[in-house]
Amino acid sequence: MKGQGEGMTATAAQHGTVLSVASECVPLVKTGGLADVVGALPAALAGQGFAVRTLIPAYPGLVKALAHEREVWAEADLFGGPGRVLAGRAGGLDLLLLEAPHLYDRDGGPYSAHGADYPDNPERFAALSWAAAAIARGGTEEGWRPSILHAHDWQGGLAPAYLRYGGATAVRSVLTIHNIAFQGIAPADRLAKLRLAPGTFTPDQVEYYGNISALKAGLVTADAITTVSPNYANELMRPEFGMGLQGVIAARAASLHGILNGVDTAVWDPSRDPDAAPYGPRSMKGKATNRAALLAEFGLGPVPGPLAILVSRLTHQKGIDLVAEAVPDFIAGGGGLVVLGTGDPALEAAMRGLAERFPGRVGVTIGYDEALSHRMFAGGDAVLVPSRFEPCGLTQLYGLRYGTIPVVALTGGLADSVIGATPASLSAGAATGITFHPVDALGLRQALARLLALHAEPAVWAAMRARAMKAEVSWDSAAARYAALYRSLAG
Numbered sequence: 001m002k003g004q005g006e007g008m009t010a011t012a013a014q015h016g017t018v019l020s021v022a023s024e025c026v027p028l029v030k031t032g033g034l035a036d037v038v039g040a041l042p043a044a045l046a047g048q049g050f051a052v053r054t055l056i057p058a059y060p061g062l063v064k065a066l067a068h069e070r071e072v073w074a075e076a077d078l079f080g081g082p083g084r085v086l087a088g089r090a091g092g093l094d095l096l097l098l099e100a101p102h103l104y105d106r107d108g109g110p111y112s113a114h115g116a117d118y119p120d121n122p123e124r125f126a127a128l129s130w131a132a133a134a135i136a137r138g139g140t141e142e143g144w145r146p147s148i149l150h151a152h153d154w155q156g157g158l159a160p161a162y163l164r165y166g167g168a169t170a171v172r173s174v175l176t177i178h179n180i181a182f183q184g185i186a187p188a189d190r191l192a193k194l195r196l197a198p199g200t201f202t203p204d205q206v207e208y209y210g211n212i213s214a215l216k217a218g219l220v221t222a223d224a225i226t227t228v229s230p231n232y233a234n235e236l237m238r239p240e241f242g243m244g245l246q247g248v249i250a251a252r253a254a255s256l257h258g259i260l261n262g263v264d265t266a267v268w269d270p271s272r273d274p275d276a277a278p279y280g281p282r283s284m285k286g287k288a289t290n291r292a293a294l295l296a297e298f299g300l301g302p303v304p305g306p307l308a309i310l311v312s313r314l315t316h317q318k319g320i321d322l323v324a325e326a327v328p329d330f331i332a333g334g335g336g337l338v339v340l341g342t343g344d345p346a347l348e349a350a351m352r353g354l355a356e357r358f359p360g361r362v363g364v365t366i367g368y369d370e371a372l373s374h375r376m377f378a379g380g381d382a383v384l385v386p387s388r389f390e391p392c393g394l395t396q397l398y399g400l401r402y403g404t405i406p407v408v409a410l411t412g413g414l415a416d417s418v419i420g421a422t423p424a425s426l427s428a429g430a431a432t433g434i435t436f437h438p439v440d441a442l443g444l445r446q447a448l449a450r451l452l453a454l455h456a457e458p459a460v461w462a463a464m465r466a467r468a469m470k471a472e473v474s475w476d477s478a479a480a481r482y483a484a485l486y487r488s489l490a491g
């Protein structure tokens with residue numbers, strides 16, 4: 001695997017080199033879809049002729065994972081303590097780890113401990129962005145320099161800003177918005193601490209409603225902006241979705257690109273999933289085995305109708321409150337539900353409440369469990385994604401690939417990736433899932449009623465499931481679009 005990766009890097013360099021900077025990256029650290037994207041893009045882009053190196057913070061334990069480790073950059077006082085970048089390989093990636101114990105040696109997760117954000121998060125990720133811009137501009141001690149600096153979300157937002165404010169450079173920058181709800185807000189009095197000049201605190205630069213926003217800083221300084229689906233790119237220019245940044249984004253519409261995420265089709269492959277019995281479009285027997293195993297694992301009895309799954313952060317964004325409201329009718333109609341997630345304590349309690357109310361039909365695991373999520377996709381009949389907004393969404397893509405019919409809100413990337421079942425789309429042989437709008441409990445209840453009805457027609461259901469499994473969800477087309485963007489910037 002490693003040798004293969006290194007070989008790809010050698011050929012990849014023919015078109016350009018990319019420094020990707022982010023706060024998380026699969027398989028090293030993940031709290032959400034951002035990590036999947038950052039971890040998958042390097043291999044996909046290698047096939048397009050780009051060699052990507054990925055810079056993330058050295059959270060506790062990560063340096064140990066690094067093979068062929070060596071120091072390639074250092075600064076004695078990096079936002080309050082020594083910082084250095086270690087290069088090496090881990091998880092098939094060409095990795096750069098920013099080691100700065102005063103910023104990243106923390107007991108909790110990447111952003112918070114015991115439910116509270118670290119108060120110095122602005123500085124923690126400003127330091128990451130600073131190191132990225134410094135390497136982009138000056139190169140590593142080994143003389144490596146990228147042609148493209150690709151920053152992700154607010155944690156990388158200051159990287160294009162530092163690059164731009166540092167003076168003329170040939171390096172071009174791209175900022176990808178994975179979720180605009182997180183904006184990297186810091187009080188105005190931290191400007192100097194964040195190494196931003198007083199002149200940058202204006203509404204057309206880093207100022208955001210009296211504060212500093214690292215995301216906005218990136219949006220106004222990056223050479224190009226991307227977001228993770230075409231539909232979300234359009235939505236972001238509207239006040240309902242732009243979260244105060246709609247004007248900033250609309251002003252940059254000519255540089256904004258929506259590129260739908262893919263999924264790692266080697267990791268998410270029902271014919272070779274180590275966590276489940278194999279199956280594929282030609283033989284679905286394994287799926288029935290997985291369904292029975294899943295029911296047993298959650299201690300459920302027989303479910304005559306469709307078995308829905310929910311694998312999600314349990315938050316308002318994800319519409320979990322709507323599930324609590326809409327599911328009782330679905331259960332009464334013969335459906336079942338298994339839930340895996342963590343998040344808002346009230347929503348966790350609501351999910352537990354469903355399990356108590358419908359023993360034998362609803363099972364809930366509060367927690368984060370990658371292997372269990374695979375067993376759920378392999379054994380479920382449908383996956384619920386009732387998000388109020390969803391930049392791209394990954395679980396509906398896993399659902400398509402596993403023949404686990406996505407039931408999705410018609411928003412963001414969900415609308416770009418699922419073709420909703422209507423009489424017309426069914427007779428045209430196009431439907432791959434169930435979509436609903438508006439995103440409220442009634443909408444979801446009606447979508448679940450449609451799920452019951454479609455599941456009750458075996459031929460229609462089998463045809464839709466077979467189509468879903470053939471939907472294109474790999475990284476190939478996304479990688480081609482990123483590569484085209486990089487080339488257009490370099491040209």
Ligand code: ADP
Pocket residue numbers: 031032033034036179311312313340341342367368369370373392393394395
């Ligand atoms: P977001 O990044 O907004 O949370 P996405 O759908 O883009 O939403 O990505 C979520 C990712 O995290 C998916 O890979 C999903 O399977 C995974 N995930 C979410 N919650 C859990 C959980 N409790 N256990 C395992 N995987 C989870």
